[in-house]
Amino acid sequence: MIELDKVSYGHGGAALFSQLSLTLVPGSFQFLTGPSGAGKTTLLRLCYADLRAQRGKVRLFGQDANTLDRDAVAMSRRRIGVVHQDCQFLDHLSVAENIALPLSVADRAAEASENLKELLAWVGLSKQSAQRPPELSGGERQRAALARAVIMSPDVIIADEPTGNVDWEMSQRLLALLVELNKMGKTVLIATHDLAMIRSLKSDVDARVLRLKDGLLTTAGAVL
Numbered sequence: 001m002i003e004l005d006k007v008s009y010g011h012g013g014a015a016l017f018s019q020l021s022l023t024l025v026p027g028s029f030q031f032l033t034g035p036s037g038a039g040k041t042t043l044l045r046l047c048y049a050d051l052r053a054q055r056g057k058v059r060l061f062g063q064d065a066n067t068l069d070r071d072a073v074a075m076s077r078r079r080i081g082v083v084h085q086d087c088q089f090l091d092h093l094s095v096a097e098n099i100a101l102p103l104s105v106a107d108r109a110a111e112a113s114e115n116l117k118e119l120l121a122w123v124g125l126s127k128q129s130a131q132r133p134p135e136l137s138g139g140e141r142q143r144a145a146l147a148r149a150v151i152m153s154p155d156v157i158i159a160d161e162p163t164g165n166v167d168w169e170m171s172q173r174l175l176a177l178l179v180e181l182n183k184m185g186k187t188v189l190i191a192t193h194d195l196a197m198i199r200s201l202k203s204d205v206d207a208r209v210l211r212l213k214d215g216l217l218t219t220a221g222a223v224l
C-alpha cells in the first residue's frame with residue numbers, strides 16, 4: 001500500500017536516517033514512537049509524499065513516488081488522510097468549511113453536505129460546526145483534524161501526534177475513533193510519544209509498535 005524501501009533522508013545535509021524500510025500493509029494499525037527529533041514527522045511526510053526520498057524508493061499504491069508527476073502524486077495523496085501535528089486549519093473558515101476543504105479542493109464540494117453532517121456527529125462536533133478553529137479546545141481541534149483527514153474516505157490514515165495536548169479522556173476518545181476507522185478496513189499509522197495511550201489499546205486490535213531512534217527503525221512488537 002505504502003512502502004519505503006531503503007530510504008535515506010536528511011534535512012540540510014545531515015542524514016536523519018539511511019536505508020530505512022517500512023511497509024504499511026492494508027488494514028494494519030501501527031504506532032511510530034521514538035525520541036523527539038528522531039525523525040518521526042519526516043518519516044510520515046515521506047509516507048504521504050510530502051517529501052521525496054533522497055535515496056531509495058517510496059511506493060504509493062504500487063507506484064514509484066519519485067517517478068510520479070504532481071497530478072499523479074495528488075491523486076495518490078487523496079487516498080491518504082493526514083492528521084497534522086499542528087492541525088493546520090484556515091482560521092477564517094468555519095470548522096465545517098475546514099473539514100470539507102479537501103472535497104472543495106478536489107472539486108467535489110457537492111458531496112459535502114450529508115457526509116459532513118455525519119462526520120461532525122461522529123467526532124462530536126455538530127454544535128461547533130459554525131465556529132472558527134481558534135474558538136475550539138485542543139481536543140476539539142484534534143477531532144476536527146481527524147474529520148478533515150477522513151472526509152475523502154481515504155484508504156490510509158496517517159496521524160502525527162493526534163493526542164498531543166489533550167487530556168487522558170480525550171486521548172482515549174481519539175484513539176477509539178482511530179480504532180473504529182481501522183475496523184472499517186483503513187490502514188492506520190500514528191506517530192506518538194504517548195506510551196500510556198499505546199498500552200491502553202484493547203487486545204482486539206492487532207497493533208504493532210515501531211521505534212525510530214538514531215536513524216534506525218525497529219519493531220518493538222505487538223502492543224499487548
Ligand SMILES: Nc1ncnc2c1ncn2[C@@H]1O[C@H](COP(=O)(O)OP(=O)(O)OP(=O)(O)O)[C@@H](O)[C@H]1O
Nearest residue numbers: 011012016034035036037038039040041042043193
Ligand atoms: N524542514 C526542516 N528543515 C530543517 N530541519 C528540519 C526540518 N524538519 C525537521 N527538521 C529537523 O529534523 C529532525 C527530525 O525532525 P522531526 O520533526 O522529523 O522529528 P520528530 O521525531 O517528529 O520530533 P518530535 O517528536 O519532536 O515531533 C529535527 O532535528 C528537526 O529539527
